[in-house]
């Protein structure tokens with residue numbers, strides 16, 4: 001029995017066609033500055049996002065860290081959500097490397113308003129750190145993969161601008177937000193000073209992310225990328241995968257979203273499990289395991305035993321992720337196995 005791997009959309013393997021594209025890519029040395037495929041990807045992503053410049057980096061974590069380091073100076077403060085990736089999953093890089101503190105929000109689903117942010121801005125006083133940056137996540141992973149409503153994002157952006165603050169979007173899954181909204185990524189990115197995006201998630205690449213923004217900010221990020229050891233050489237081989245993914249794996253994200261709704265609906269009909277269907281907007285399915293059944297960690301072990309791989313994301317909360325390497329029939333089979341795990345004792 002082959003396991004169905006729903007741990008993350010990062011587990012996808014490059015397709016044969018993607019490997020061919022990587023194999024065929026013209027290469028140079030990107031640290032010297034002459035890898036044509038990296039240059040082509042950076043130009044393409046900048047254009048897609050409607051921004052002047054883009055920087056190819058090894059990971060989304062580095063893209064976010066470079067954004068933070070480029071927008072701030074040590075001692076500055078960031079406003080973001082407690083459940084955001086930069087706060088929760090990035091080993092405190094904002095503090096350890098960028099020297100920043102965070103004032104965080106704990107609002108539902110990881111979304112917040114300009115009024116919520118306003119309460120966290122420090123007064124202009126020499127006692128306090130300087131509030132410099134608001135960072136949001138779109139889609140919001142720990143919020144359920146939910147998408148920021150456009151009016152709420154526009155409101156927050158004009159508020160940030162009026163208060164002289166920078167706005168960064170952690171857009172690891174901005175592609176999913178774009179597909180969900182039926183809007184070009186540029187319509188979302190226009191509200192931010194910088195946006196990061198990942199090619200290694202739903203788009204199915206083996207590695208690679210980008211940071212996108214204005215020329216001076218991206219030039220500064222390029223220096224910090226070198227400082228952190230993230231400047232690569234024949235990285236066109238990875239950029240080629242990203243170019244291929246933008247051509248072939250972007251529109252199909254709609255399929256992952258349909259699979260997620262199908263899975264969520266099936267899970268919701270299994271006694272002892274529940275899923276808030278309204279929050280399943282993209283490819284992530286978070287569901288609750290009733291304490292009468294077992295803990296989330298125990299349920300993940302049971303799922304592993306029946307051939308479904310997931311992660312526990314809270315004491316009673318499990319995450320299942322739909323991606324390029326799972327078909328509709330895999331989803332139906334996963335739902336049957338999940339039902340079996342919930343009824344076995």
Ligand SMILES: *Cc1c(COP(=O)(O)O)cnc(C)c1O
Nearest residue numbers: 059060061062085137141170172
């Ligand atoms: C995956 C992810 C990142 C970056 O992760 P890397 O593994 O460093 O590429 C950043 N933000 C969010 C919301 C993510 O899901």
